[in-house]
């Protein structure tokens with residue numbers, strides 16, 4: 043009997059989860075997504091291909107491996123159809139190796155309108171949602187009014203769909219708008235809806251299964267499974283900077299409910315972070331930089347959203363936030379991404395502690411919007427290009443010192459260092 047390993051983001055998302063899942067897939071039999079939906083944008087780069095995945099797991103470019111969209115994930119069938127087409131264009135036809143849980147919930151076109159109406163009604167307090175309908179679709183799931191993938195085979199599907207859509211329109215009207223106040227992917231609701239309904243036929247081409255049985259049986263047979271997180275721990279619905287969060291549990295606990303496996307079946311937990319911090323959308327960000335260092339990180343790290351293209355906010359590494367995320371997730375191994383982005387920095391800063399209400403603390407407060415003053419330390423940069431380096435020992439000494447310092451502060455080993463977007467530029471420091 044084997045255990046399921048987990049890979050998830052420890053910051054505000056976009057840590058590079060897609061790249062590492064793609065790199066690690068050869069070591070696994072199955073890759074499974076357990077939460078989130080098309081709000082995610084996971085980038086893979088290899089052999090001259092750059093590809094962004096949203097709903098489909100990042101193991102999909104390894105044709106012999108099974109990829110599963112778990113019950114905790116939200117599926118928008120038209121976005122899914124487009125994702126399949128772009129994969130087919132680059133030579134990957136996943137009809138045989140992609141399985142979908144019957145219990146995964148659907149994002150309806152009217153969820154997306156509702157997302158837009160909710161955001162518009164919040165004014166300055168808007169969350170900066172990706173507008174993919176995530177919050178409203180998870181709301182329907184919890185309210186027990188959602189539609190699931192398994193429902194698309196029912197003869198009542200369209201009637202139920204219509205009923206839910208009308209209830210969404212009533213909410214939209216109560217917020218002072220109507221169904222024509224917003225568009226979806228540049229189309230009015232009626233136009234988008236027709237294509238959305240058609241795209242259900244595409245969904246039916248795939249293996250739609252009771253994935254909880256499939257996954258537990260695979261573990262019983264000794265198969266190796268990697269669970270792929272979306273978003274990041276600081277966007278978790280319970281522990282993130284609420285209300286500026288996403289609507290799912292992005293932490294390890296989400297693997298159990300999002301795939302149907304018991305806590306005792308969790309194995310290694312790979313926590314992945316950038317060598318600095320980014321955040322896209324609104325909400326607290328204690329180490330955010332508004333100066334030329336922030337701009338340098340944004341430009342050199344190409345920090346523009348994979349899903350929405352929005353510029354990402356950038357800041358120094360935040361150790362209290364990282365330690366919090368490691369605690370919540372039970373991280374066993376750390377992976378450090380995008381260290382190359384700091385190649386030209388003279389000095390690198392990191393936040394060791396916060397000052398809150400005049401006191402030094404490592405603890406994130408209940409209200410992340412209150413004044414949090416980071417206390418910074420610094421270390422010298424390495425001022426060196428990393429091209430051609432493929433062994434940990436050959437990395438610049440100052441970089442190795444920075445990595446050692448992060449290991450010391452977190453008490454966890456850094457087992458992987460990533461030095462470019464490309465699959466091949468990945469240094470394993472230790473066997474995992």
Ligand code: GDP
Nearest residue numbers: 056057058059060084085348380460461462463
């Ligand atoms: P994810 O959501 O966690 O999968 O991350 P995204 O794909 O949204 O964002 C990470 C971005 O950084 C993508 O554009 C990746 O191609 C890129 N990336 C990943 N690892 C590295 C790295 O080590 N160095 C650099 N420079 N870019 C990287």
Ligand code: IMO
Nearest residue numbers: 055056081082083170171172272273288322323
């Ligand atoms: P990946 O998996 C970064 C952010 C949005 C917004 C908030 C809520 O690529 O790391 P939502 O659409 O979920 O209602 O938006 O969460 N957000 C992400 N930020 N990476 C992501 O995913 C994100 N998914 C959502 O910007 O602030």
Ligand code: MG
Nearest residue numbers: 056083084348
């Ligand atoms: Mg992303």
